Amino acid sequence: MAQVILENVKKYFGQVKALDGIDLIVKDQKFVVLLGPSGCGKTTLLRCVSGLEKVTSGRIYFDGQDVTDLPPRSRNVSMVFQSYAVWPHMRVYENIAYPMKIKKYDREEIENKVEWAAKLLNIHELLDRYPAQLSGGQRQRVAVARAIVLEPAVLLMDEPLSNLDALLRVMMRSELKKLQERLGTTTIYVTHDQVEAMTMGDMIAVMSAGKIQQYGTPEEIYHKPANLFVAGFIGSPRMNFLEVEIQRGKGEVFFISESVKITCPLKLSDKLRDFPQKRVTLGMRPEHIHLSRVESGYPLRGEVYFSERLGADTIVHFKVDEEKIVAKIPGDVILEEGGSVEFFLDLSKIHVFDPKTGRSLV
Amino acid sequence: MAKKLLIGFIAVIVSLWFLTPVVLIVFASLTPSSDFYDPHKLFPTKLTLDHLYKLFVVLDGWRATLNSLQVAGLSIGLSFLVGLPAGFALTRYVFPGKNAFRLSILLTRSFPMMIIAVPLVVLYLKIGISDTLTGVALAHTSMILPFVVLITSSILSGISVEYEEAGMIFGLSRFGAFLKITLPLALPGLAASAIFAFIMSWNEVFIASVLTLINRTLPAHILNTAMTSPDYFKFAAGTVMALPAMVFIFFTRKYLMSMWGISLK
Ligand SMILES: Nc1ncnc2c1ncn2[C@@H]1O[C@H](COP(=O)(O)OP(=O)(O)OP(=O)(O)O)[C@@H](O)[C@H]1O
Ligand SMILES: [Mg+2]
Numbered sequence: 001m002a003q004v005i006l007e008n009v010k011k012y013f014g015q016v017k018a019l020d021g022i023d024l025i026v027k028d029q030k031f032v033v034l035l036g037p038s039g040c041g042k043t044t045l046l047r048c049v050s051g052l053e054k055v056t057s058g059r060i061y062f063d064g065q066d067v068t069d070l071p072p073r074s075r076n077v078s079m080v081f082q083s084y085a086v087w088p089h090m091r092v093y094e095n096i097a098y099p100m101k102i103k104k105y106d107r108e109e110i111e112n113k114v115e116w117a118a119k120l121l122n123i124h125e126l127l128d129r130y131p132a133q134l135s136g137g138q139r140q141r142v143a144v145a146r147a148i149v150l151e152p153a154v155l156l157m158d159e160p161l162s163n164l165d166a167l168l169r170v171m172m173r174s175e176l177k178k179l180q181e182r183l184g185t186t187t188i189y190v191t192h193d194q195v196e197a198m199t200m201g202d203m204i205a206v207m208s209a210g211k212i213q214q215y216g217t218p219e220e221i222y223h224k225p226a227n228l229f230v231a232g233f234i235g236s237p238r239m240n241f242l243e244v245e246i247q248r249g250k251g252e253v254f255f256i257s258e259s260v261k262i263t264c265p266l267k268l269s270d271k272l273r274d275f276p277q278k279r280v281t282l283g284m285r286p287e288h289i290h291l292s293r294v295e296s297g298y299p300l301r302g303e304v305y306f307s308e309r310l311g312a313d314t315i316v317h318f319k320v321d322e323e324k325i326v327a328k329i330p331g332d333v334i335l336e337e338g339g340s341v342e343f344f345l346d347l348s349k350i351h352v353f354d355p356k357t358g359r360s361l362v
Numbered sequence: 363m364a365k366k367l368l369i370g371f372i373a374v375i376v377s378l379w380f381l382t383p384v385v386l387i388v389f390a391s392l393t394p395s396s397d398f399y400d401p402h403k404l405f406p407t408k409l410t411l412d413h414l415y416k417l418f419v420v421l422d423g424w425r426a427t428l429n430s431l432q433v434a435g436l437s438i439g440l441s442f443l444v445g446l447p448a449g450f451a452l453t454r455y456v457f458p459g460k461n462a463f464r465l466s467i468l469l470t471r472s473f474p475m476m477i478i479a480v481p482l483v484v485l486y487l488k489i490g491i492s493d494t495l496t497g498v499a500l501a502h503t504s505m506i507l508p509f510v511v512l513i514t515s516s517i518l519s520g521i522s523v524e525y526e527e528a529g530m531i532f533g534l535s536r537f538g539a540f541l542k543i544t545l546p547l548a549l550p551g552l553a554a555s556a557i558f559a560f561i562m563s564w565n566e567v568f569i570a571s572v573l574t575l576i577n578r579t580l581p582a583h584i585l586n587t588a589m590t591s592p593d594y595f596k597f598a599a600g601t602v603m604a605l606p607a608m609v610f611i612f613f614t615r616k617y618l619m620s621m622w623g624i625s626l627k
Binding site for chain 1: 522525528535536546
């Protein structure tokens with residue numbers, strides 16, 4: 001259990017800036033998810049925290065102690081690798097016991113702790129097997145058991161669920177989260193699956209190109225994306241973006257493009273009053289575009305050109321003049337392709353971004 | 363079924379092709395000289411260990427065998443001492459000139475031993491290790507080392523770095539992780555390559571003959587003595603040379619296959 005602080009951490013591989021100035025505070029006992037597209041530096045960040053990778057510059061603190069120059073074994077961290085890295089030449093029992101054996105615990109204590117971890121992860125009957133005789137899910141449990149047996153200060157996990165099938169993944173998701181809450185171990189968890197991030201994380205750090213784009217609770221990340229990248233990355237289907245011009249009338253602000261003229265909600269117009277540029281990017285989530293009339297709804301009339309029926313939801317791609325917009329409506333709705341439709345955009349849920357910097361203006 | 367028979371038939375033919383000479387050699391080495399020169403006898407009427415005894419005891423073969431074992435042991439030790447870390451570096455680290463290094467290792471094998479042997483004798487005479495087992499072992503090391511570097515690097519690259527890194531996370535130093543995690547996993551392969559290295563040294567005759575006069579290894583000794591002796595001695599010598607290698611290969615064939623990337627299935 002420890003608080004982890006990263007201070008302007010940089011990691012370069014030659015010309016590649018894998019981490020480009022990371023500042024991050026992981027509070028004690030919290031579950032923090034690093035989320036981002038492939039190659040954004042998640043694994044590198046995790047490896048820097050573990051000590052497997054040396055930082056190019058910057059500092060890392062565990063509970064105020066500077067661990068930047070310590071090797072992994074002196075940091076009191078544990079890790080669950082993406083490939084699990086359960087040692088193939090040891091039985092499950094020995095795998096879990098080995099970290100304690102290295103640290104020279106006495107036999108009785110080792111037995112008790114292995115017992116405890118095995119019970120916690122429900123792998124009792126597997127203790128005598130070799131890893132080759134286990135399924136992927138079982139191997140993953142062994143890797144987690146090995147990682148928690150010493151009750152580390154910081155637990156690191158690199159996409160531990162990515163090799164499991166969809167059903168098992170959903171199950172392990174809640175199990176891992178419960179386990180973490182029970183143990184209260186400060187955890188940093190890497191994933192590129194946003195559902196995993198939203199459901200498991202106390203806090204989410206959205207990363208891209210070696211930088212943290214936004215650090216906040218899942219609600220903040222979803223409802224108040226700090227910039228275009230986060231807005232586009234979180235949510236499925238992706239947020240619709242619309243380039244519009246700002247027009248200021250008497251007391252009112254309008255967003256105007258060839259296909260829409262939207263009256264800006266009062267709440268937003270105050271904030272936009274002093275914005276000097278003419279153009280902004282509007283962001284609207286597909287799930288905030290409804291088929292039925294809603295309060296403060298702006299009507300979008302257009303033509304359906306494609307719809308995906310997922311059973312629980314229907315994703316409708318439609319065109320308002322030349323503007324392509326995606327809506328997600330609940331239920332199995334049949335819409336004829338080529339037919340005209342009217343949707344209602346919930347204006348209380350729209351986002352406004354500066355198209356130049358990408359930053360959110362609200 | 364017919365296909366199976368055909369495959370079996372071909373397998374038998376191939377085996378006969380390779381094994382017949384070996385069997386003939388072994389038989390010849392056990393044939394008494396009277397039978398050996400009797401043109402009416404294709405197979406001996408009785409077998410004798412006479413030739414082998416003479417080869418080993420009278421012709422000092424046992425000393426040469428001991429020499430061979432010493433040379434092989436020493437060269438294997440030396441080449442793994444240097445080659446294993448080199449192979450490890452080749453798989454685990456990125457460094458400038460890595461490919462050039464790999465290539466130059468291969469290139470050293472392109473010099474025929476005959477070209478190197480004579481300068482080597484001169485050099486050995488100067489530094490005073492000519493006609494010593496150490497000298498032969500050093501020369502054999504130079505022959506085995508490239509093989510050991512490349513093979514260990516390929517064996518180690520088959521072992522995921524993450525096993526080692528997990529070891530480091532859970533309390534081992536880098537060297538400790540190599541010793542406790544990677545080495546046990548690599549051991550079968552390493553043992554197979556050690557045995558292969560043994561056979562390389564055991565069979566090597568040219569350098570050993572050039573570099574030594576008295577302290578000869580078995581093949582050099584045989585070349586010197588048995589080859590000027592009657593034919594059945596030659597066959598006895600052949601048996602002595604071939605059998606250990608064949609026995610070794612037989613018992614380690616599984617690992618040798620995987621070492622060279624041949625799969626039996
Ligand atoms: N050892 C290395 N040498 C050179 N470049 C590297 C090395 N490790 C990572 N990189 C580069 O650093 C960047 C970040 O890599 P990293 O593995 O951290 O990405 P990631 O976010 O974990 O991606 P993924 O989701 O695909 O696992 C990438 O551009 C990658 O090519
Ligand atoms: Mg990764």
